[in-house]
Amino acid sequence: MTDRRPPATQEHAPAAREVYRVAIVGAATLKGKELKEVLEDRNFPALDIKLLDDEESLGQLDSVADEATFIQSVLPENLQGADIVFFASDENFTRKNWNLAKKAGALAVDLSYALEGEPGGAVRAPWIERELELAEGVRPPPQLDSTLAVVAHPAAVVLALLLLRVQKAGTLRNVVCTAFEPASEHGRCGLDELHGQTVNLLSFQQITKEVFDAQVAFNMLARYGEKSTPALESVERRILAHLEKITEGRAILPALALAQAPIFHGHVFSLYLEFEQAIAAGDLTRALEGDHVNVTRLAEDSPSNVSAAGQDEVLVEIRRDARHERGFWVWATADNLRIAALTAVDCAAALARMRSKGSVQ
Numbered sequence: 006m007t008d009r010r011p012p013a014t015q016e017h018a019p020a021a022r023e024v025y026r027v028a029i030v031g032a033a034t035l036k037g038k039e040l041k042e043v044l045e046d047r048n049f050p051a052l053d054i055k056l057l058d059d060e061e062s063l064g065q066l067d068s069v070a071d072e073a074t075f076i077q078s079v080l081p082e083n084l085q086g087a088d089i090v091f092f093a094s095d096e097n098f099t100r101k102n103w104n105l106a107k108k109a110g111a112l113a114v115d116l117s118y119a120l121e122g123e124p125g126g127a128v129r130a131p132w133i134e135r136e137l138e139l140a141e142g143v144r145p146p147p148q149l150d151s152t153l154a155v156v157a158h159p160a161a162v163v164l165a166l167l168l169l170r171v172q173k174a175g176t177l178r179n180v181v182c183t184a185f186e187p188a189s190e191h192g193r194c195g196l197d198e199l200h201g202q203t204v205n206l207l208s209f210q211q212i213t214k215e216v217f218d219a220q221v222a223f224n225m226l227a228r229y230g231e232k233s234t235p236a237l238e239s240v241e242r243r244i245l246a247h248l249e250k251i252t253e254g255r256a257i258l259p260a261l262a263l264a265q266a267p268i269f270h271g272h273v274f275s276l277y278l279e280f281e282q283a284i285a286a287g288d289l290t291r292a293l294e295g296d297h298v299n300v301t302r303l304a305e306d307s308p309s310n311v312s313a314a315g316q317d318e319v320l321v322e323i324r325r326d327a328r329h330e331r332g333f334w335v336w337a338t339a340d341n342l343r344i345a346a347l348t349a350v351d352c353a354a355a356l357a358r359m360r361s362k363g364s365v366q
Contacts, residue, residue, distance in 0.1 A: 024052040025357060028087045028111070030102055031094030032056035032076050033065055035192055035342055036116050040093050043346040045070065049353075057083055059098060079105065087111040089353050092119070095192070112356045114349050115155045118243065123153055130157035130251040131351035132297055133165045137255060140169065151359060154352035158240075159344035160184055160263075160272050161247035163319050166297060167276065167337060168256040174292035176281040178331075180259035185266035185273040186240065187310065187341060191216055196269055203267075217265070226265040237263055270342065271310030276335040283330050289323055293335075313338040317347060 027044070031037045037058070044051060054069045057079045065076045077083050079102045084090060090106040092099040092115045099119035106113045113120070120126050157165075164182065171177065188195040194216050202212040202222035212220060218230020228237050241263040249258060259276070266273065278289075294300050299318045301308060308320035319339045326332030 023357070024050045025088040026053045026055075026086055027051045027353075028055040028057055028084055028090045028106075030057045030079055030090060030092045030106075031098065031117070032067065033058045033062035034093050034095075035189055035196075036345060037091075037093035039342040039346040040091055040116070040349055041067075041069065043343070043350050047350055049350060055083055055087070058094070081105055081108070084109040084111065089114065089357065091349055091353070092117050093349075111152075112353065113153045114352050114356070115153065116345055116349050118155060118158070120153060121155050125151060126153040126155050127151065128157050128247050128250045129154045129352050129355070130162045130165065130247075130348055131355055132162060132348065133157075133169070133251045134355075135296075136166060136169050137253065140255070151356060154356055156345060156349045156352055157247045157251050158244050159339065159341045159348070160244045160274075161251060162344055162348055163272065163274065163337060163339045164244070164248055164259065164276075165252045165256060166319065167274075167293065167321070167335065168259070169252065170293045170295065170298065171278055171289060171335070172256065172292075174280070174289045175284040177257045177278060178281050179277075179279040180257050181277040182259040183262045183264060183275045184244070185264055185268070185275075186237070187266065187268045187270050187272065188221065189270045189342060190240070199267065199269060221265060222267055224267055227262075229265065237265060268310050270340065271313045272339050272341045273310050274335070274337040274339075276337065277326070278333045278335060279329065280331045280333075286323060286325055286333070289333060293321055293323070308336060308338040310338050313340050315343065316340055317343060319344075 029037050029040055032041065041054065044054065056067055056074060056076045058076050062076050063078060067074055067076060084105050087109050088111055090111045090113050092113065094117055096117045096119035099115060099117040103113070103120060121128065168180065188199040198213060198216040199221050202220060205212045206222055214230060216233065218233040219226055241261060244263065245258065245261055290300050297318055298321055300321045300323065307322055313320050319337055322336045324334050326334060
């Protein structure tokens with residue numbers, strides 16, 4: 006599959022004449038590694054990128070801009086002078102180190118959701134903000150005092166983009182969505198447990214259940230075991246809450262069921278749309294197509310979590326329901342880690358632009 010990543014544009018750059026000192030807390034995590042890659046792919050104007058993490062990851066060899074570097078401790082001296090700090094760590098580690106970024110006077114972008122309740126923090130999704138701006142024709146007032154952005158859940162970003170688009174084709178009566186969660190949403194330990202369960206089951210051996218407290222390999226789950234955190238139901242609630250916040254009441258909220266799938270990467274969505282009146286499939290396709298969405302037309306190009314891996318776009322297939330003339334099925338896939346990292350970088354760019362404007366004024 007060809008690489009559909011767009012070239013770097015001013016959309017992703019905070020300011021043409023400014024450069025920023027950046028730190029990634031949780032650099033060894035899946036989100037942290039993806040974030041570093043997106044920063045480099047987008048030519049983010051970073052004078053310096055420091056990779057920071059917990060004691061278990063200290064000293065790991067990595068690279069930034071093709072130069073070798075090591076993961077360091079999250080200490081005040083390593084955050085001194087930082088302009089932007091990304092938190093790609095787990096919730097507890099983010100809460101533990103959040104004040105260090107505040108004391109350093111840095112802008113903070115939280116991919117862990119730990120800082121949702123912090124004063125001045127807002128759940129953000131710049132893709133959706135631009136979509137609303139195009140639809141309404143009005144740019145929202147800048148938040149010049151904002152220093153914290155909480156990255157919207159990647160599933161919420163995908164659903165918001167699709168729902169805002171499809172309502173251009175007609176008035177929606179009802180929306181129902183089943184979303185399939187990948188193991189990578191639980192980080193490296195989720196991937197390792199799914200891999201270990203798969204290998205052990207094929208070898209007729211006992212499986213470990215430390216992450217999911219249930220068998221995930223070769224299985225589909227509507228809930229995890231009692232010892233697993235976060236519970237699947239709480240993730241479902243977070244997706245819906247983020248979806249409502251970023252769409253600002255301008256999209257119909259779906260009935261949502263979240264299921265754990267035996268896949269490593271990528272969200273998959275089965276979305277049923279019922280319109281008030283019959284519409285043409287071509288009208289729905291044209292409504293969905295645009296920035297960040299690629300609608301496939303050939304059966305052999307049917308989207309999958311595998312084909313979405315590494316892509317900056319949401320891959321979509323549309324078909325009319327067999328019984329209901331006003332009903333359509335939208336099958337969509339997206340790389341969860343990539344979408345989260347792209348959203349985080351756009352959030353950082355937006356915060357940096359506002360700080361620049363605020364300092365001038």
